[in-house]
Amino acid sequence: xxxxxxxxxxxxxxxxxxxxxxxxxxxxxxxxxxxxxxxxxxxxxxxxxxxxxxxxxxxxxxxxxxxxxxxxxxxxxxxxxxxxxxxxxxxxxxxxxxxxxxxxxxxxxxxxxxxxxxxxxxxxxxxxxxxxxxxxxxxxxxxxxxxxxxxxxxxxxxxxxxxxxxxxxxxxxxxxxxxxxxxxxxxxxxxxxxxxxxxxxxxxxxxxxxxxxxxxxxxxxxxxxxxxxxxxxxxxxxxxxxxxxxxxxxxxxxxxxxxxxxxxxxxxxxxxxxxxxxxxxxxxxxxxxxxxxxxxxxxxxxxxxxxxxxxxxxxxxxxxxxxxxxxxxxxxxxxxxxxxxxxx
Amino acid sequence: xxxxxxxxxxxxxxxxxxxxxxxxxxxxxxxxxxxxxxxxxxxxxxxxxxxxxxxxxxxxxxxxxxxxxxxxxxxxxxxxxxxxxxxxxxxxxxxxxxxxxxxxxxxxxxxxxxxxxxxxxxxxxxxxxxxxxxxxxxxxxxxxxxxxxxxxxxxxxxxxxxxxxxxxxxxxxxxxxxxxxxxxxxxxxxxxxxxxxxxxxxxxxxxxxxxxxxxxxxxxxxxxxxxxxxxxxxxxxxxxxxxxxxxxxxxxxxxxxxxxxxxxxxxxxxxxxxxxxxxxxxxxxxxxxxxxxxxxxxxxxxxxxxxxxxxxxxxxxxxxxxxxxxxxxxxxxxxxxxxxxxxx
Numbered sequence: 269x270x271x272x273x274x275x276x277x278x279x280x281x282x283x284x285x286x287x288x289x290x291x292x293x294x295x296x297x298x299x300x301x302x303x304x305x306x307x308x309x310x311x312x313x314x315x316x317x318x319x320x321x322x323x324x325x326x327x328x329x330x331x332x333x334x335x336x337x338x339x340x341x342x343x344x345x346x347x348x349x350x351x352x353x354x355x356x357x358x359x360x361x362x363x364x365x366x367x368x369x370x371x372x373x374x375x376x377x378x379x380x381x382x383x384x385x386x387x388x389x390x391x392x393x394x395x396x397x398x399x400x401x402x403x404x405x406x407x408x409x410x411x412x413x414x415x416x417x418x419x420x421x422x423x424x425x426x427x428x429x430x431x432x433x434x435x436x437x438x439x440x441x442x443x444x445x446x447x448x449x450x451x452x453x454x455x456x457x458x459x460x461x462x463x464x465x466x467x468x469x470x471x472x473x474x475x476x477x478x479x480x481x482x483x484x485x486x487x488x489x490x491x492x493x494x495x496x497x498x499x500x501x502x503x504x505x506x507x508x509x510x511x512x513x514x515x516x517x518x519x520x521x522x523x524x525x526x527x528x529x530x531x532x533x534x535x536x537x538x539x540x541x542x543x544x545x546x547x548x549x550x551x552x553x554x555x556x557x558x559x560x561x562x563x564x565x566x567x568x569x570x571x572x573x574x575x576x577x578x579x580x581x582x583x584x585x586x587x588x589x590x591x592x593x594x595x596x597x598x599x600x601x602x603x604x605x606x607x608x609x610x611x612x
Numbered sequence: 613x614x615x616x617x618x619x620x621x622x623x624x625x626x627x628x629x630x631x632x633x634x635x636x637x638x639x640x641x642x643x644x645x646x647x648x649x650x651x652x653x654x655x656x657x658x659x660x661x662x663x664x665x666x667x668x669x670x671x672x673x674x675x676x677x678x679x680x681x682x683x684x685x686x687x688x689x690x691x692x693x694x695x696x697x698x699x700x701x702x703x704x705x706x707x708x709x710x711x712x713x714x715x716x717x718x719x720x721x722x723x724x725x726x727x728x729x730x731x732x733x734x735x736x737x738x739x740x741x742x743x744x745x746x747x748x749x750x751x752x753x754x755x756x757x758x759x760x761x762x763x764x765x766x767x768x769x770x771x772x773x774x775x776x777x778x779x780x781x782x783x784x785x786x787x788x789x790x791x792x793x794x795x796x797x798x799x800x801x802x803x804x805x806x807x808x809x810x811x812x813x814x815x816x817x818x819x820x821x822x823x824x825x826x827x828x829x830x831x832x833x834x835x836x837x838x839x840x841x842x843x844x845x846x847x848x849x850x851x852x853x854x855x856x857x858x859x860x861x862x863x864x865x866x867x868x869x870x871x872x873x874x875x876x877x878x879x880x881x882x883x884x885x886x887x888x889x890x891x892x893x894x895x896x897x898x899x900x901x902x903x904x905x906x907x908x909x910x911x912x913x914x915x916x917x918x919x920x921x922x923x924x925x926x927x928x929x930x931x932x933x934x935x936x937x938x939x940x941x942x943x944x945x946x947x948x949x950x951x952x953x954x955x956x
Contacts, residue, residue: 288921562950574935577632577951580944584925586937591918593930593937600924606906607921 272322273396273463274371275315276363279308279328279336279378280353285538285601287608288592289570297379298335301542308378309339314385315374315392317344325367326378327359333497351487351502354480356460357516358508361473361484362500369467372399375513377460381545383532391529394430395463403525404472405431405463406518408456410530414446417537417602419458419514421526422449431527437519456528459535462513463527469517477516483508538601539585543568557588568598616666617740617807618715619659620707623652623672623680623722624697629882629945631952632936633914641723642679645886652722653683658729659718659736661688669710670722671703677841695831695846698824700804701860702852705817705828706844713811716743719857721804725889727876735873738774739807747869748816749775749807750862752800754874758790761881761946763802763858765870766793775871781863800872802858803879807871813861821860827852882945883929887912901932912942 283296290296297308305313317323323344328336333349348362360375367373374392382388395405408421417440424435437458441449449455473481483504490501518524534545546554546568553561557571562579569576572588585601587594592611596604627640634640641652649657661667667688672680677693692706704719711717718736726732739749752765761784768779781802785793793799817825827848834845862868878889890898890912897905901915906923913920916932929945931938936955940948 560951560954562947562954563944571937574937575955576937576939577955579938579940579947579951581928581939581941584939586939588937593915593918593920593932594923595920595925595928595930595939596923597925600907603906603923607904607923610904610906611919611921 271372271396271400273315273320273374273392274322274367274466275312275324276360276373276375277308277311277324277326277378278356278359278375279326279332280350280359281377281379283379284605284608284612286536286542287604288587288589288594288611289572291589291608291612293331293335295332295335295379296536297377298332298339301536302381302545306339307381307536308336311376311378311380312340312343312345314382314388315376320389321374325363327362329353330499337496345496347497348488349497349499351500351505353510354505354508355510356513357473357477357480357511358484358505360462360469360513361481361508362488362505364466364469364473365481365485365488366498367466369465369470371466372396373462373464373466373469375462377535379536380459380461381532381534381536384530387529387531391527391531392463395525395527397430398427398525398527399463399465399468402465402468403427403431403523404469404518404521405525405527406434407459407461407463408526408528409459409533410528411450411455411457414443414450415457416440416443416446418535420446420449420455421458423454423456423526423528427525431525434518434524434526437514456526457533458514459533460514462518472517472521476520477509477511480508480511480516539568539587539596539604540598540601543585543598566598615716615740615744617659617664617718617736618666618711618810619656619668620704620717620719621652621655621668621670621722622700622703622719623670623676624694624703625721625723627723628949628952628956630880630886631948632931632933632938632955633916635933635952635956637675637679639676639679640880641721642676642683645880646725646889650683651725651880652680654725655720655722656684656687656689658726658732659720664733665718669707671706673697674843681840689840691841692832693841693843695844695849697854698849698852699854700857701817701821701824701855702828702849704806704813704857705825705852706832706849708810708813708817709825709829709832710842711810713809713814715810716740717806717808717810717813719806721879723880724803724805725876725878725880728874731873731875735871735875736807739869739871741774742771742869742871743807743809743812746809746812747771747867748813748862748865749869749871750778751803751805751807752870752872753803753877754872755794755799755801758787758794759801760784760787760790762879764790764793764799765802767798767800767870767872771869775869778862778868778870781858800870801877803877804858806857806862816861816865820864821853821855824852824855824860883912883931883940883948884942884945887929887942910942
């Protein structure tokens with residue numbers, strides 16, 4: 269099979285849970301949160317244009333366009349600019365609207381970490397076979413602990429050796445339910461990575477969320493081209509209801525498959541997740557920059573060019589960025605949005 | 613009695629436990645830690661030159677001389693400059709060496725808070741009567757809790773209504789001993805405030821710590837006058853052993869008195885003590901500057917011109933000064949010295 273897959277990279281997020289480093293034009297996906305390249309550049313590099321993949325389609329907001337271009341450099345890409353945020357269903361609809369019906373689209377968030385890229389590629393190959401049989405395919409991450417912050421996907425009938433029909437989607441569960449699913453097996457985390465034939469998704473959207481697809485379709489048709497970027501028309505796109513692809517399509521369609529994969533995945537969804545992935549000293553401290561620690565362990569300290577001194581603290585994050593200093597227990601990092609909202 | 617008392621203000625401390633705000637030429641005593649005036653200026657204002665007090669003698673290091681002059685402004689004072697730190701016995705010896713024998717010297721640290729100045733003045737009057745009877749008088753603070761960070765003074769025989777002979781000095785005690793002393797009564801905190809006739813202290817020093825007094829005496833004689841300041845001679849002063857006035861004199865002499873007083877005293881010895889004195893909101897947070905708090909209580913946050921956001925924290929200090937950020941539990945504030953030492 270020499271079919272090339274079209275990566276579609278979703279860059280629209282604000283990443284407010286990683287405030288203060290993530291904000292404005294320097295949103296989470298554009299930061300080198302694991303050291304080295306930004307999460308966005310790591311995402312682009314995971315599906316390099318060549319034998320298996322076409323150059324990517326990148327969906328981003330106006331505010332991030334310059335950063336995307338800067339981080340892409342000379343690499344070929346087609347940029348699709350969302351005039352305003354309208355959630356993932358409308359964003360994906362833009363990519364579907366401008367694709368040939370038989371193109372396989374691999375939709376990926378731009379702010380995740382995947383440590384085992386060969387495992388990802390093997391899963392893509394399985395998913396591609398299912399997508400050619402007109403399954404809407406979602407990637408299911410093998411769960412490692414009873415996480416309550418993700419949705420789960422229950423596997424149904426096996427589809428050969430490539431995956432499973434989806435029995436049902438489970439909303440972010442209470443801990444007891446998460447523990448039960450982990451014990452039972454046959455449940456995977458919903459990572460928001462999808463693979464499907466463009467024409468198949470078009471039909472699904474016209475069935476399940478026609479107003480979203482029609483708004484996106486007209487926004488592409490009336491869009492303004494600017495070099496490598498197509499700016500979707502704001503008036504048309506603004507008519508699209510805001511909904512996630514999960515709610516708008518995946519949970520409503522009756523031919524949805526899941527391809528389970530263990531690939532060292534993390535959504536880096538909070539400073540706690542950044543700490544979990546970071547290189548730590550022998551007592552669990554992960555530091556960046558000029559940090560003095562005394563009798564402290566299990567902390568994430570990012571000095572951001574300043575000098576941070578921490579005494580007698582356990583399990584906290586101290587994040588410095590410009591004139592902003594955030595102090596929060598790692599277990600409370602979901603609440604960082606409150607500070608981001610108050611400050612930005 | 614129209615006798616005027618000579619205030620002697622000890623300004624030699626570095627205040628490293630209040631790092632990072634206290635450092636270098638901006639040591640603790642020169643900071644407005646309670647809002648308004650600096651602790652040093654509050655100390656000077658407590659014994660104003662006039663009917664009862666002479667203009668003060670101020671003992672400070674070379675590094676603090678400019679700050680002392682700046683904060684004194686046009687107020688009259690005699691500055692005695694220590695060429696190097698030699699602890700309180702040698703510093704007080706400098707003041708004794710240049711005083712008339714019959715002058716009453718009131719020695720005070722420059723970095724304490726006294727809320728009830730009339731109570732202090734009443735205690736000074738009692739102490740002056742004892743000093744004129746050649747007692748070396750120390751002020752004993754009525755203890756409010758079983759503090760383990762201070763030394764205690766045990767009262768012996770009453771000296772009329774003015775005070776008590778000191779039975780013994782108690783080193784910083786373990787908690788059980790502190791609780792026992794609080795329950796027993798007759799114990800007061802040693803605040804490092806003293807009143808004595810200069811000639812009486814001269815004799816005591818010649819008896820108990822002659823090398824210290826002789827070094828200080830020669831350092832004054834060979835000192836260099838510079839306007840309002842007398843710079844003690846470095847070679848002579850450097851010969852003085854480094855010891856506290858408590859160890860060198862008070863604990864050895866047999867005519868030492870204590871004047872108990874309750875006057876809203878605090879040594880502001882740590883960020884925890886600063887928090888205890890600060891105006892707090894109804895859930896115990898004391899903030900200075902641009903601070904955002906979410907679900908946090910009992911904290912001391914001083915933003916120092918930056919923007920500090922704190923989520924889900926209890927009982928910590930976050931102190932920002934320039935490029936330095938300190939994070940420490942209020943109960944661990946004694947360890948701030950470790951950071952100050954590493955950073956300065």
